[in-house]
Amino acid sequence: MFEYYNNTLCVQGGWLDEAGIITQNALKVLLYRGKVKKARSGRGLGNYALYVYESLPQRFRNIIEHDLQIDPYKESKTIKFAKYLKFDENASAFFSNYELEDGRYLSEANMEAVKTYTANAEVFYTIRLLHNKITTANPKINKGELWERFTKSIHNLSKEIKKRYPFDLPTNPRALRAKYESCILEKPNKRYPRTGLEGLIHDNYCNNYRLKINDAVGDWLLAMKCLPINFSFYELQQKYLEVRCDHGWPYLAESAIANYLKEPERMRLWMLAGKGEEEYNKKYAHTLSKDKNRLFPNAHWAIDGTKFDVVHFWDTKSKMASVCKINVLIDVYSEKILGYSFSLTENHIDHFIAVRMAVNEAGAKPYHFTYDAQAAHRSKKMQELYDKLIAKGGNHYHHKVGRKSNPIEQLFNRLQQQVIMKRWFSDGQSIKAHQSRSKANMDFIEKNKGALPTYDELQMHWELMVQEWNNNPRSKKSTKSREEFYNETSEHRTDIGVLERASMFWLNETTPKRYYAFGMPLTVAGQDYLYEVYDADGDIDMDFRLKYVQQKLIVSYDPEYLDDYIALYRLNDKNEKVFVAYAQKKRLHVEVPILQEPGEKQRALKDIEVREKEKSRDWEAYNALVERTGISPEKLIDEQNAMIENSEFNAKRAAYATKEENLISDNNSFFNRATR
Known part of the structure; x- marks a missing residue:
């Protein structure tokens, strides 16, 4: 008769009429005059009209509270279970036919247990029915208070009802709720790990x-x-x-x-x-507990890459995709993001960009640097960079595959939950996530795909996310932001100078590369480049080409300046690098006149001349060599022909040959062939 609706105590209009307090017609008149308030109309199958109890005139409330001795607030907290309880044939069959370990059915071993377990299921089914009704009518109701009312109501049932339904359920609201969720909703918990109706069966039978x-x-x-x-x-x-x-x-x-x-x-x-x-x-797997409080800013840096869990506009059939990746470097003590890369890949260039940003942001070196076992991290060029990155007395290494020791992996989970998933275009966490809040609302994203950010806009969103993360508290117990934790002073700080910072980020190719006649080809992160050495006037350096074309050289480059230049080194007898020259991106020419820029034609002609100039220079060098040594092809021919003409074989042949044969032989002499 009394219940809460939208957190307001209400009374059923039909009960007021049945109890002789006020008729339905009189209620309607009072409602029309604004003397009472209706919380819910009685339209619809199974519904009944509810009136706000406090809106009833005082004379009617006096009848209820004094004459009938009813406390509406106490009465509203007791749910009438009796009229909803009913026998459940499926539950009875399940427990009767439940097979025990000794091959007997539960009904053969203990029929009283079957009745108890069946009654427990029937009570839970009733709770499910009433729970749905109450929460549908009042979605904002306090769930803890509701379970207290459920517990009190079922244990206050009359002896006659308990005799018909001999249930045996917890008297503690939290325990009752935990058992209900495990057995009816099949959500296991520590207290009740077995789910479904089997969870109602006592362990003594198992x-x-x-x-x-x-x-x-x-x-x-x-x-x-x-x-x-x-x-x-x-x-x-x-x-x-x-x-x-x-x-x-x-x-x-x-x-x-x-x-x-x-x-x-x-x-x-x-x-x-x-x-x-x-x-x-x-x-x-046993794990170690790390004392994070003993760290300090720049004590430990960690880097890792992951998929950026957002949906963005993409030129595909569906007009959307989720293919962007982020490579993030953090300071473990403060959890501040020091550097990152934002791209469609995850290779050594992405690691390089993130490390360089971190060094520029920190202006200091870490003492400990960790990363995953990806091949790009373990490559020789990145290992050389990490060797230069670490402060004196520090170390760097990759985490073992399969171990959860990388601190940044735990950070990614919180970064997703606290920042990334707050964006409407987030596609949730990984496919292994079980919680509904970790999954994307793809229907909503599909409807609004025209508003999805482009690749460039998404990069700006990511930059805002980094700022939001860095400016948020490090933990729920802390009022200081990650930025504030990072800015703490430390006696262990190792600053890095500007010159050292500039030289640190030159990467060396692991093996020497051949400088071809057309230049030095280089492939970095799947991108092809071609370089050529030019002199101070911008002309092709013929002196360099004279010495190093077809020679193998060590290529050193800064990934941020690949569109500008690289450095070339040779190895001396001690296997030490010796600088040779800087090479610039090779000039490209076009033959269509209308597309040529001013001066491009003259530059192309000048570059074309290099071939003939080099050939002419090499011929001159060769002729000088012949002049110095006297060794020439003509002299070789004369010497070998003279050997034939003066041989004993030719003399004998001439003695026995006819006149006509000797004339033919003379006509085929080298001199005659050369002067024809």
């Missing part, structure tokens, strides 16, 4: 498997469960029933097998062998 499972049976079950096939406990029972007679093994129920294999010393084995190291590590 603990005698030790009497029947000997070493041979146990080894067989465990070995089968360790297979990568990942048999369910039901499937494993069926496999067991197929072979048990051959070995003389006893009958085992599914629950007996499940309980045996769920014991910790066995479960850790089949989790490792059957489900893999990742799942095993989540449950059993």
Whole structure:
């Protein structure tokens, strides 16, 4: 008769009429005159009109509170369960036919237990019905208070009702709610890990498997469960029933097998062998606890890359995509983001950009630098950079694959929840996320895809996210922002000078590269470049080409200046680098006159002349060599022909030859062939 609707105490209009307090017609007149307020109309099947109790004239409230001795506020907190309770045939059948570990049904072992478990299910089904009704009518109702009312109502049922429904449920509201969520909503918790109706069955019926499972049976079950096939406990029972007679093994129920294999010393084995190291590590891998409070700004830097979990406009059939990546470098102590890269890739150039930004932001070196085991981090060029990055006495290394020791991985999770997922175009967290709040509203994004940010706009959004993250408190218990934590002074700070900073970020190719006649080709992060060495006047350096074309040189470059120049080094006898020259991006020419810029044609002609100039220079050098040595092709020909003409064989041949043969031979002499 009394209930809360939209957090307001209300009374049923029909009950006021039935109790003789005021008729329905009189209520309508008072409502029309504005003397009472209606909270809900009685339209619709199963609905009834509700009037705000405090709006009733005082004379009617006196009848209720004094004459009828009813406390509306106390009455409203008691839910009338009796009229909603009803027998549930499915629950009764489930518990009656529940198979125990010894092969008997629960109804054979203990019929009273079947009645109790069935009543528990029926009470829970009633709670579910009333919970939906109440929360639909009043979505803002306090859930904790509602469960207190549920608990009080069911345990205040009359003896007659309890005799018909001999339930055995917790008297504590929190315990009752936990059991309801596990058994009815199938959301397991620490107190009630078993879900579904089976969770209502007492553990006493599931603990005698030790009497029947000997070493041979146990080894067989465990070995089968360790297979990568990942048999369910039901499937494993069926496999067991197929072979048990051959070995003389006893009958085992599914629950007996499940309980045996769920014991910790066995479960850790089949989790490792059957489900893999990742799942095993989540449950059993021992971890170290790190004392973060002993750190200081720039003590430990960590870098990692991940997918940027947002949807953006993209020129595809669906006009949207989620393909951007971020490479983030943080200061572990303050959690401030010091540097990052924003791109479509995750390679050594992205790592380089993030590290360079961090150095420019910090103006200092870290003592400890960690990263993942990605090949780009472990490449020789990046390892050389990390060697230069670390302060004296510090170190750097990559985290072992599969271990959760990288502090930035934990930060990514909070960055997503606290900042990225607050954007309407976020696509949630990874596909492994189970919580609904970690998943994107793709229907909403699809409807508004025309408003999605472009790639460039998304980069600006990311920059704002970084500022938001850095300016937020480091934790719920702290009032200081991450920026403030980072700006704390430290006696261990190692500053880095401007000149050292500039020289630090030159990367060396791991192997020498050949300088070809057309220049020095270089590929960085999938992008092809071509460089050429020019002299001080901007002309092709012919002196350099004379010495180094077709020679292998070490290429050194700054990724931020790849469009400008690179440095070339040779290796001396001690395998030391010796600077040779800077090479610039090779000039490109176009033959179409209308497309040529002023002076481009003259420059192209001058570059074309290099080929003939080099050839002419090399011929001159060769002729000078002939002059100095006297060694020439003509002299070689004369010497070898003279050997033929003066040989004993030719003399004998001439003596026996006819006149005509000697004339032919003379006509084919070198002199005659050369002067024809």
